[in-house]
Amino acid sequence: MTFHSHDDTFAGLPVTEFPGGTATGPTAWRVSFEDEDVSQASLSEGFRDVFETFLTAHGATTESLVIGPWGYAAFAYAPLEQLIAAAPRLPRLRSLFLGDITFDECEISWMKVGDVSPLITAFPQLETLQVRGGEDFSFSPVASDGLRRLVVQSGGLPAGFTAAVLGSAFPGLTDLELWLGTPDYSGDTRVADLRPLLDGTLFPQLCRLGLRNAEIADELAAAVAHAPVVARLESLDLSMGVLSDRGATALLAGQPLTHLRELHLQHHYMSDETAAAVVAALPETRVDVSEPQGEDDDDRYVAVSE
CATH class of the missing domain: 3.80.10.10 (Ribonuclease Inhibitor)
Known part of the structure; x- marks a missing residue:
């Protein structure tokens, strides 16, 4: 068994895709970007841009956030620095899931993540942290x-x-x-x-x-x-x-x-x-x-x- 689909709910809320999804009530926003350049070793500029657009549109009100692919996770490390830098623009964040990635997007053992503990320090109001990873996961x-x-x-x-x-x-x-x-x-x-x-x-x-x-x-x-x-x-x-x-x-x-x-x-x-x-x-x-x-x-x- 592996991950065949993305989570439909997180922290008790339905997940809504960004961009493209429309929330009719409280929701867990899911932000992702699949980069066609699978050899890219740095954070995808496409993800960076999508996340910036999300912050502008919903950052101030978001309480639950799901991060999907940030490019090709076997080569590009998770956007930890970008998430931490965005903390002042996510003042209501209570629940965070980093790595909602299926096997066809990247096998779990290949996912480069890094040290996830600084997320807890960056978001002192965080009540739920869910992380998924494999390679260089600390x-x-x-x-x-x-x-x-x-x-x-x-x-x-x-x-x-x-x-x-x-x-x-x-x-x-x-x-x-x-x-x-x-x-x-x-x-x-x-x-x-x-x-x-x-x-x-x-x-x-x-x-x-x-x-x-x-x-x-x-x-x-x-x-x-x-x-x-x-x-x-x-x-x-x-x-x-x-x-x-x-x-x-x-x-x-x-x-x-x-x-x-x-x-x-x-x-x-x-x-x-x-x-x-x-x-x-x-x-x-x-x-x-x-x-x-x-x-x-x-x-x-x-x-x-x-």
Whole structure:
């Protein structure tokens, strides 16, 4: 699986294309420009011009913004500097998604992004940051009192990226979603790197946690089974990875999960019997065990890698 289409909604709002789209109410504007010159290594002048036009038309009122292709993302780095420079012209921005790019526009593993953490500093009112990337995708420790939701989508999340997120000060964070991916695409984050998070010593308001798209899904499930942070979660998401009977059995054998409102395990390698046992063990929880992938030990893949 990879990204076949753009998101229709973001931050609870319908997405409207710019240019070309017409908003009839509150909307998340999506700004993009596909450059025919795929060899261009600098920010596309076409994107620069489109974004400038957008700022003039809607910058003062925009609360939610989606950035799609900024040229050909395999060669041109994300427009981080342009976004940061535009902060005074986006005074109401609360939600930002950088990298709403489908596989035919650029594979996720090829996307050159850079260090996305300065976006949080540039937009102190930002409540939601969602970022997607692969090559040269990084984060630095940062502080924000306002950030509530952080989503990092990758086919392989480096341990350094994970450490920087966990080294950040986000006292109001309620939702954290990390796509860990596979070592084939630099995803070397291990369970040990996540211990400060699993121990419950970080992000005191956290109530929704996603450790998704993980080749180490079984190890994560075994760790989560005894992780103190789980006791205060409403939603736990281990979907899109290679969770098997081994991980699911460890999860059920650990601490009670009956307090969870949601448990997401879709795209998995559990047997039908084990998947049914998970659902039966949590009758008051919305458990998603859809998208079974089979049980072949030698043919297991995360949902998004390349």
